[in-house]
Amino acid sequence: MQDVWKTYPDGTAALRGITVTINRNEFVYIVGPSGAGKSTFMKLIYREEKPTKGNLYVNGFNLEKLRQRKIPYLRRNIGVVFQDYRLLPRLTAAENVAFAMEVIEASKKTIKRRTAEVLELVGLKDRMNALPSQMSGGEQQRVAIARAIVNNPAVIIADEPTGNLDPDTSWEIMNLLEQIHERGTTIVMATHNKEIVNTMRKRVIAIEKGVIARDEARGEYGYED
Amino acid sequence: MKISTLGRHFREGGKSVLRNGWMSFASASSIAISLFILGVFLLLGMNLSDWTKEVENQVEIHVFLSLDTTEEQIATLHQAIGNLEEVRLVRFVSKDEGLELMRQSLGKDAEKILDGFEEDNPLPDSFTVEVHEPRQIGVAAEKIEALNSRYSVPLIDKVDYGKNTVETLFRITEIIEKVILLLVAGLALTSMFLISNTIKLTIVARRREIGIMKLVGATNSFIRWPFFVEGAILGLIGSLIPVIVIWFGYWELVKNSQLTFGIMMIRMIPVEEIMPKLSLVLMGIGLAIGVLGSTLSVRKFLRV
Numbered sequence: 378m379q380d381v382w383k384t385y386p387d388g389t390a391a392l393r394g395i396t397v398t399i400n401r402n403e404f405v406y407i408v409g410p411s412g413a414g415k416s417t418f419m420k421l422i423y424r425e426e427k428p429t430k431g432n433l434y435v436n437g438f439n440l441e442k443l444r445q446r447k448i449p450y451l452r453r454n455i456g457v458v459f460q461d462y463r464l465l466p467r468l469t470a471a472e473n474v475a476f477a478m479e480v481i482e483a484s485k486k487t488i489k490r491r492t493a494e495v496l497e498l499v500g501l502k503d504r505m506n507a508l509p510s511q512m513s514g515g516e517q518q519r520v521a522i523a524r525a526i527v528n529n530p531a532v533i534i535a536d537e538p539t540g541n542l543d544p545d546t547s548w549e550i551m552n553l554l555e556q557i558h559e560r561g562t563t564i565v566m567a568t569h570n571k572e573i574v575n576t577m578r579k580r581v582i583a584i585e586k587g588v589i590a591r592d593e594a595r596g597e598y599g600y601e602d
Numbered sequence: 603m604k605i606s607t608l609g610r611h612f613r614e615g616g617k618s619v620l621r622n623g624w625m626s627f628a629s630a631s632s633i634a635i636s637l638f639i640l641g642v643f644l645l646l647g648m649n650l651s652d653w654t655k656e657v658e659n660q661v662e663i664h665v666f667l668s669l670d671t672t673e674e675q676i677a678t679l680h681q682a683i684g685n686l687e688e689v690r691l692v693r694f695v696s697k698d699e700g701l702e703l704m705r706q707s708l709g710k711d712a713e714k715i716l717d718g719f720e721e722d723n724p725l726p727d728s729f730t731v732e733v734h735e736p737r738q739i740g741v742a743a744e745k746i747e748a749l750n751s752r753y754s755v756p757l758i759d760k761v762d763y764g765k766n767t768v769e770t771l772f773r774i775t776e777i778i779e780k781v782i783l784l785l786v787a788g789l790a791l792t793s794m795f796l797i798s799n800t801i802k803l804t805i806v807a808r809r810r811e812i813g814i815m816k817l818v819g820a821t822n823s824f825i826r827w828p829f830f831v832e833g834a835i836l837g838l839i840g841s842l843i844p845v846i847v848i849w850f851g852y853w854e855l856v857k858n859s860q861l862t863f864g865i866m867m868i869r870m871i872p873v874e875e876i877m878p879k880l881s882l883v884l885m886g887i888g889l890a891i892g893v894l895g896s897t898l899s900v901r902k903f904l905r906v
Contacts, residue, residue, distance in 0.1 A: 423817070452819035463814045467621050480820045482607050524818065 391417040393587035394431075399565060401531070404558045406574050407567040408598055409584040415567040418584060419536050422565065423455045424448050436531050453481055456525025456533040456562075460540035462517040464509040470520045471496065471505040477524050495523040499553060515546035519553065526557055533557065535566040539573065551577060574598035608827075615831025625804035626836060632800045633840025633891060636793025637884050641848045643789055644880060647782035652871050654775035658736035661771070663743050663763040665729040671757050676727065679757055682749050683731060688742040691732040700725040726759060737772060739763050790887070798895035805829070805899045812903045822904045829896045837892020841885040848884075849877050 391414040399405055407415050420426040422435055424443065433440040436454045443451060457463075464473050471492050478488045496502050499519040509517050518538060525533055535554065539547035551573055558564050568574060574581060574597065581596030582589060591599065619626045665683070667676065676694065684692045695703070701723055708715070733742045743761050750756045805812075815825050853873045 425817075446821075449816070449819045449821045449824075452817065455819075457817050463817065465811055465814055467811075476815070477818045479607070479610055480815075480818055480824055482604050485606060528819075 390587055392421075392428075392584075395584070395587075395589055397582060397589060397592065399563065402558075402561055402563055404555075404564045404579040405566070406579055406581045406596075406598075407565065407584060408569075408574060408581055408600065409590070410600065411569075413584045414587045415584055416536060419534050419565065419567055422532070422534055423452055423457055449480075453528060454531050456522075456528070456530040458518070458521050458525050458533065458535040458538045460537040462509070462514070462521045464517055464520055464524075466509055469506045469508055470501055470512070470516075470523075473509070473520055474524045474527050477527050481528060491527055495527045496520075498526075498556075499523045513546075514542050515549060518542065518546075518550055522550070522553055522557070526562070530562065532563045532565065535564065537567055537569060539568065539570050544572070547573065571598040571600065607824075611824075611827035612831050614828040615835060618828055618832045619835050622804055622807075625807065626832075629800045629804060629836045629892075629895075630840040630843075632796050633793075633837060633888055634843040636789070636796055637841050637888055638844035638847060640786065640789045640793055640887070641844050641880060641884050643782070643785055644883070645848065645852060645876070647786060648876060648880070649871055650782060651779055653869070654778055655736075656869060657771065658775060659732075661733075661736050661739055661763060661768050663729075663731040663733070663739060663746065663761060665731060665746055665758055666726045666760045666762070667728060668755070668757055668759045669726055671727060675753070675757055679749065680729065682752075683729060683746055686742060686745050688733050688735065688738045688745070689731055690734045693730045693732075695728045695730055697723045697725045697727050700728060739768060740765070794891055798891065798898065800895075802895070802899040805896065805903065809903045812900070816904070825904065826897060826900055829900045830893060833892040833894075833896030834889055835892070836896075837888040837890070838885065840892065841888025845881045845884050849873070849881065852877065 395418070407418060409415050417426060421428055421433060421440070424435075424440055428441070435451065438447075438451045438454075440451070465476060468476060474492045474495060475488050478491060483491070493502070493505075496505050499522055501516060501519050501523065504512060504516060507516075509520070512520070518541075522538075533554070538554070539550055542550065547570065554564055554566070555577065578595040581591065581593050581598070583591035583596075583599060667679070671679075680692055680694060683689055701719060704725070731742065731746065733739050740763075743763050743765075747758060747761045750758050812825055856870050856873055859870070
């Protein structure tokens with residue numbers, strides 16, 4: 378991921394002139410008050426939103442020139458993890474992970490092997506046939522992470538991945554993300570969790586009122602909430 | 603797309619029918635009910651139009667000849683009428699045959715009335731003419747009458763095809779056919795609307811899932827295929843039920859009513875002649891509605 382520059386006035390002006398570069402293999406926290414534009418920032422990366430002005434390069438894709446039909450191919454290089462997990466409700470854990478591989482038309486054998494592999498990595502091997510409704514929040518989030526990494530994406534976008542989890546489970550998830558980061562994956566994570574940011578020190582980008590207020594290499598959370 | 607992916611789409615489509623049990627049931631039954639009504643009307647319509655054709659085909663032209671026509675003249679006239687493009691068949695009815703026919707049509711009591719006419723038959727010789735296209739009967743009659751101008755003495759005394767009766771008949775059959783067409787078209791349209799609405803409901807319920815699939819990097823066609831298969835399955839199931847019911851019902855009806863309708867001179871189209879056609883039409887419509895309904899509805903949610 379290189380050279381991100383975007384302006385985004387949209388009636389509500391979510392982002393107003395942001396220039397930032399996130400390098401390969403970085404771990405970045407995006408912090409800031411609610412409604413400051415964190416989510417918009419994330420959505421721009423996986424092209425759920427389109428910038429009204431400015432250029433944006435993700436993983437070699439020029440998002441401004443990216444055609445509607447090519448968006449899926451961008452997203453295959455990006456793993457996404459959300460606060461509300463976003464698993465397919467009628468598929469089991471294993472099927473949810475496998476779905477991401479069916480999308481790229483991997484062979485059945487590869488799908489089976491790789492699915493088992495990542496489920497073991499996130500520690501859910503014995504829960505692979507459970508439906509999302511039968512799993513705890515932490516388990517569901519681990520399935521979501523397994524799905525995000527199954528295709529070895531260059532980047533993981535995590536939008537408040539610990540937002541709905543208790544502190545212990547949150548740390549489990551963070552350790553998992555750290556592990557994935559150490560394997561060479563870029564991680565961009567929006568968060569409200571002060572304790573995590575202050576303990577697991579990483580680069581911190583603070584967005585306030587649609588502009589970058591702070592960008593520190595081993596920063597602190599810096600808000601009282 | 604790889605073959606194995608295509609296989610996956612078919613599997614997923616099938617699974618989806620089962621997973622969405624009640625919604626699938628709702629869609630399939632709304633297809634079934636609509637197609638059942640449509641099928642019954644189609645059956646009725648086809649029989650009616652078959653019957654009207656039958657009636658129309660019974661119209662014929664009677665050409666009465668002058669009493670002093672020679673046999674030679676009759677032969678040339680026979681050929682001349684036969685050469686008209688509208689004419690399908692010309693049959694010569696001699697005056698003796700004419701008398702016999704009249705005797706038959708009058709019934710037993712009249713036998714005596716006609717006694718003694720054999721020697722001095724007052725009836726003219728005539729032709730009975732059938733046409734290819736019943737509605738051209740007026741034109742054919744005019745053309746036959748016009749043949750008279752070829753001869754110095756008119757050979758044809760009178761051309762009769764029951765003008766008024768035939769015209770009324772055609773007006774009625776035309777109305778019947780239009781009404782049937784209108785009914786069938788109306789029914790097809792309403793069932794299309796009903797069904798696509800039901801299918802749309804099942805897909806709206808899965809809008810979130812579609813969004814998730816797109817986030818994971820699924821292309822539109824990857825998402826659309828299982829829905830396509832699902833729609834086809836629902837359409838086929840939904841049309842198979844009315845096809846079976848109508849087939850069986852019509853078979854019973856024909857079997858039990860043959861005698862009654864036979865007396866009334868109404869011929870019902872035999873099962874083996876009409877049902878395969880009707881089944882194909884119904885299943886085709888069911889399939890098309892299922893597929894169209896689901897792919898059109900899913901299209902709306904693909905822009906994520």
